[in-house]
Amino acid sequence: MQHESEEGPRRRAFLAGGLAAAAAAAGALPGTAAAAGRPGGAAAESPATATAAPARPATAPRTYRKAPAGRWDAYNLSPASRTVRPVAVYATTGTVEGAATLASRHGSGTARLTGAGSSVTLDFGKEVGGFVALDVAAGSDDGRLVGLTYSELSTYVSPSASDGSNGGSNDEPAVRYAAPPGGRVDTSKDTPAAGAPEGAAPASQQRGGFRYLTVVNESGGTVALTGVTVRVTFAPNAPDLRAYPNYFYCDDELLNRIWYAGAYTVQTNIIASGEGRVWGPPDAGWANDARVGEAGDTVLVDGAKRDRTIWPGDLGISVLTDQVSLGDLVTVRNALQTLYNHQDPASGALPYAGPAVNFIGNSDAYHLWTLIGTASYAQLSGDLDWTRTVYDAYLKALAHVVAKIDTDGLLNVTAAADWARTDADGKNLEANAIMYRALVVAGPLARSMGDGATAAACAEQAAKLRQAVETQGYWDASAGLYRDKPSGAGAALYPQDGNALAVWFGLVTDPERARTVSAALAKRWTAVGALTPEKGAGSVHPFPGGMEVHAHFAAGRDETALDLIRREWGYMLNAPHGTASTFWEGYRSDGSSDYSGSYMSAAHGWSTGPTSALTYFLLGIAPSADGGAGYSVAPRPGGLRRAEGQLTTPAGVIRASWKARSHGGFDLSLSAPAGVVGEVAVPVPAEGACVVRVDGERAWDGRSLAHGARAEPGRIVLSGLSGRSHEVTVRSR
Numbered sequence: 128m129q130h131e132s133e134e135g136p137r138r139r140a141f142l143a144g145g146l147a148a149a150a151a152a153a154g155a156l157p158g159t160a161a162a163a164g165r166p167g168g169a170a171a172e173s174p175a176t177a178t179a180a181p182a183r184p185a186t187a188p189r190t191y192r193k194a195p196a197g198r199w200d201a202y203n204l205s206p207a208s209r210t211v212r213p214v215a216v217y218a219t220t221g222t223v224e225g226a227a228t229l230a231s232r233h234g235s236g237t238a239r240l241t242g243a244g245s246s247v248t249l250d251f252g253k254e255v256g257g258f259v260a261l262d263v264a265a266g267s268d269d270g271r272l273v274g275l276t277y278s279e280l281s282t283y284v285s286p287s288a289s290d291g292s293n294g295g296s297n298d299e300p301a302v303r304y305a306a307p308p309g310g311r312v313d314t315s316k317d318t319p320a321a322g323a324p325e326g327a328a329p330a331s332q333q334r335g336g337f338r339y340l341t342v343v344n345e346s347g348g349t350v351a352l353t354g355v356t357v358r359v360t361f362a363p364n365a366p367d368l369r370a371y372p373n374y375f376y377c378d379d380e381l382l383n384r385i386w387y388a389g390a391y392t393v394q395t396n397i398i399a400s401g402e403g404r405v406w407g408p409p410d411a412g413w414a415n416d417a418r419v420g421e422a423g424d425t426v427l428v429d430g431a432k433r434d435r436t437i438w439p440g441d442l443g444i445s446v447l448t449d450q451v452s453l454g455d456l457v458t459v460r461n462a463l464q465t466l467y468n469h470q471d472p473a474s475g476a477l478p479y480a481g482p483a484v485n486f487i488g489n490s491d492a493y494h495l496w497t498l499i500g501t502a503s504y505a506q507l508s509g510d511l512d513w514t515r516t517v518y519d520a521y522l523k524a525l526a527h528v529v530a531k532i533d534t535d536g537l538l539n540v541t542a543a544a545d546w547a548r549t550d551a552d553g554k555n556l557e558a559n560a561i562m563y564r565a566l567v568v569a570g571p572l573a574r575s576m577g578d579g580a581t582a583a584a585c586a587e588q589a590a591k592l593r594q595a596v597e598t599q600g601y602w603d604a605s606a607g608l609y610r611d612k613p614s615g616a617g618a619a620l621y622p623q624d625g626n627a628l629a630v631w632f633g634l635v636t637d638p639e640r641a642r643t644v645s646a647a648l649a650k651r652w653t654a655v656g657a658l659t660p661e662k663g664a665g666s667v668h669p670f671p672g673g674m675e676v677h678a679h680f681a682a683g684r685d686e687t688a689l690d691l692i693r694r695e696w697g698y699m700l701n702a703p704h705g706t707a708s709t710f711w712e713g714y715r716s717d718g719s720s721d722y723s724g725s726y727m728s729a730a731h732g733w734s735t736g737p738t739s740a741l742t743y744f745l746l747g748i749a750p751s752a753d754g755g756a757g758y759s760v761a762p763r764p765g766g767l768r769r770a771e772g773q774l775t776t777p778a779g780v781i782r783a784s785w786k787a788r789s790h791g792g793f794d795l796s797l798s799a800p801a802g803v804v805g806e807v808a809v810p811v812p813a814e815g816a817c818v819v820r821v822d823g824e825r826a827w828d829g830r831s832l833a834h835g836a837r838a839e840p841g842r843i844v845l846s847g848l849s850g851r852s853h854e855v856t857v858r859s860r
Contacts, residue, residue, distance in 0.1 A: 191372035191454045199376040199772075202383045204253055204391040204708045205368040207386040209359045213249035217339055221245030221560050229355050237264050238352045246286040248341040249355060251370055253708035254395055254730045256335045256431050257360035258315035261342065264351035265309035269389045272320055272345040273312060274301030277337035279432055279729035280706045282720075283621035286343045289334070290725035292433040295408030297726050302332055302412065303345050315358065315766045324409035331414040333360060333402060336395060336431030337503030338706045362397040364425045364458065372454040375742055379769035382689065382741060385696045389738030392709040393445050395431035396732040397458050400424055402669065404435040406483040417483040421468050423461035430712065430728035437462045437481030438733075439496040440546050444673050445732030447739035448501050452777050456508045463504060464513075466497050467520045475520075475527035479544050490544035492551065494528055495561045502568035509777035512573055518576050525569060525581075529588065530563070536588075536595035538562040546670060546733075547722075548624060548661040550617045556601060556609050556625030557661070563592050564632040568754030593634055601639075611661065612692070622661040623648065627674035631681050633752070638840070642683040648675055649687050653716040655696030666721050668713040669695060673736015680744040685843070688744070692737045699734075710734035713743035748774040748781050751805070760797050761808035761842070778803045791817060793857040801851060808844045809857050816860045819843045822853055828860065 213230045221240070226247045228236030238247060259275060276289045276299075283290040291297030302322035304312045309476040314332050323332055340357070344350045362368060375386045403426075405420025418437055420426030427449065428434070429441045446459050462481070469478045471488050479490035479496045480787035483500045501521055505514045514521075533539045538559050543552035551558070566589035575582040600613030609615040609626050626644050627632070635641045657675050659668040673696050679688035699710050702718060709730035713721040722726035747762035758776065762785045771784035779800035786794045791812030797804070813816045819827040819836065827836040827843050845855070 131311050163803055171259070175293060193367070193370040194372055194374040194453060194773055194775075197374065197376065199374045199383065199387075200369075202387040203369050203371065204373075204387055206359060206728060207217075207369060209257075209368070211255055211357050211359055213340070213355060215250040216250040217248040217250040217281065217284065219245075219247050220342070222402065223247050229352060236353070237266070239349050240342070240352075241349045242720070243344060243347040244286065246341050246343040248284050248286075248339055251338055251340070254336055254338055254391070254431060255357050255359055256333075256337065256395055256708040258313065258358045259340060260354075260356050260358065261306065261312040261352055262354035263306045263308060263310050263312065264353050265457075267306060267308040267351040268348035269308055270346070271306045271350045272303045272342035272557060273306045273350055274303045274322065274341075275314070275344045276301045276341040276343070277334045277402075278339045278341075278497055278725070279337055279706055279733050280725075284339050284341060284727040286341050289413075290337075290432070291723065292335075292404070292726070293408040293413040294404065294406065294434065294726075296410055297723070298411045299413055300411060301341075301343055301345065306350055308351075314423070323412045324414055327412065327414055328416055330402075331416040333415045334432070335361070335398065335402075335415055335435055336709075338708075338729075360399065360402065361395045361431065362425070362453075362455075363399050364397070364455070365394075365453075368394065371452055372775040373452050373773055375451075375738075375746060375772040377741075377745065378691075378768050380421060381693055381697050381700075382745070383859055384700055385692060386452075386738050386741050388696070388708055388710060389448050389735035392431075392730050393427070393448045393605045393732045395709060395730045395740075396428050396445065397425055397453075397455060398428055398435060400426050400461070402435070403428060404433055406436070420461050420465050421482070422464035423457060425455075425458045426465060427455075427458050427462045427732070429707070429733065431729060431730035432728050433726070434480075434484070434728075436484050437465055437478075439466060439477070439479075439493040439500060441670075441731070441733040442500045443496045444670065444734070444736050444739075446507075447502055447734040448506050448732065450772060451739050451742040452767060456510075459500070459504050460508070460510065460513055463497065463500055464517070467517050470520055470524060475523035475839055476542070477524050479542075486544070489542045491528055491531065491538070491540045491542045492545045492558050492561055494524065494542070495558070498528075499522060499561070499568060502565075502572045505569070505572050505575065506750055506756070507776075508753050509771070514572070515576065518578075521572075522581065523612070525565070525585075528565070532562070532588065532592070535599065536591035537599070538592070546624075547668075548622070549663070550611050550620055550661060553617070554612060555617060555622075556596070556611050557622055557628060559592060560625055560628035560632050560634050561595060563589055563634045564628070566592065567633070571753065571755040593636070596629070596634060605757070607643045609644070611698070615786075620661060621647075621658060622671075623651075623659045623668075624661060624671035624674055627678040629641045630678035633672055633681075637709060638683065641678075642684060645679050645682040645687060646695060647685045648678070649684075649691070652691065652694065654694075655698045655716060655718055657691060658716070659713075662713065662721065665716045666713065667695065667716055668721070669710055669731075669734035669736070670713070673734065673740070676736050676740045677744075680740055680763060683761040685744065688740065689765045689767075692740070696737050706730065742772060742774060746770050746772045746783055747785070747808075748772070748783050757805040758799070758803055759806045759808070760795070760799070760804055761806070761844075762810065764793075764810060776800075776803060790859045791857065792859065795855040796853075796856070798852040801849070804848065806844055806846050807848060807853070808839070808842045809854060809855050810842050811838075811857055812859060813841065817843075818858050818860055819845075820856045820858075821845065821848065
């Protein structure tokens, strides 16, 4: 254990005085002014230098093999090549001839745009992103300019402006380029003639996310084109964009499409560290050449089009999506390291947003999401070498937020920036549910660092917080939901995020109470998804919506969870004006944007909650719920007949396939590295009259016969299965 002489006093403070008392001890952490007088201490100079992890190599997570080929590959949306072409012509204006040749598979022929303002809008069929290239025919008129505009949704297609992305004016006129006859327009190399910020480098004009590209003749005469392509830039660390190490497949086509669309959404959010959005925003146009990652070559950001920045709250969902599909945990580590590099050296506060935005110390909720993300990374990657390098900073950040827990056991939010919800200050339910989760997962993380004192103190504080929520007026039995706050204006708000997180994160321990919350949330659904009243009347936001999906599963209401996935994520995937491939940041019950019109991101990782839920619950392969080591295999069919898939872990691949039979029968096949799967559970008929066999031998027939078989509501749980492969069957008696 590193720095043992320095860590000992701090950890004793955690144990003896409770976590809040450790805030005082945090002043003696390495990198603070108090540390300067000790051997090895250094005075703090800046957030970037004072708390950065020691510069020593950490063991990188393994690079995983591609999952086996199968029927599921048909749902994979990732392109087979980094050079993609349009698949259709969406619209034309003015005088345009031969536009269809630009969307031809063979790419032969010439499209002619004659007269100023003539344009062709090309449809790539799904979200893409990167640099555009136009092949200009030799017969094109000399001295012509072409303009390019971009849009994720068809709603905002325009020959004069792109959809909003710069975060300020969102005034993004067509970017103009010279179109030399017989030459090529290449946005990665060519300097714009107009429409970009003054002095913008060519590379800044990468457009991170769009489905529709409009090419405009800006100067009259004829512009003749023989080809249009996009060089895809997302996930630059992936030699083969389609080579996912994990897969999912079931007998519901829409759920398959949604799982893979979630994976693809997050893949479009993996960018090169130097290709983020510039901040502050330019007066007009955009620039995507800011360094937003400070470790490694790639980073996981919030959205493809925007903000192209690390937001810790988004990681609460997108990290899980990444794990179950892409398996790119190196990029997750890079994002977390970048956040720790900007920790406030005095207070321990972590960023609300990473560089280039660098909002620091104004969000308790997002501070907590970074702590949860750290624990999730350590659990899912097994990378304890890196975890040790940030553990001092992690403890300092933990002490910073625990100091805000009042004597009543509740977190009192004083830095109220959050994901766009209202009522984000004080002792709101959402923040307390996140605080609870941060305390729970801190235990296994601390134990992995040999720090039993912190683990015990966190468990004690979590129990107090849970009891405080139970006894201090949050629960409203008449509504079947928790209030956001026990009194004041928040008492009239029954938030989607807070109620969903309370169930998903285990703050609600009574199974009947959890089912009641699930049922009450479902009563608020609209035709296009679940309402999010903490954002506004009529808001439907897939970020807390994904939390709700996990909550329905956690409450044992599997069919309700699947119904919501089909309703909300099916709507986004099938909406005629959508990307047909990625999930949106937030919208309204009439389907319109809930983020300043065209500014809404249509490829936002925080909206991909169903992808992890389908692997963890429907397929049934899930990491330990408390953040500890090990996995379980416990399918939750939800009315489906079959599913299969795999999840790659640092110890190896866990595979599962199951089939629900008539009369309560069930067949489960699983394989896993020895010692990785702690428990296996299979669904059984409600009346319980069944026989469960493991590899042909009876384990349960109304009594436990082998493998520690025990009955829980609706299922039989088995433990201690040795070996790598097993067949578990359920048959009625």
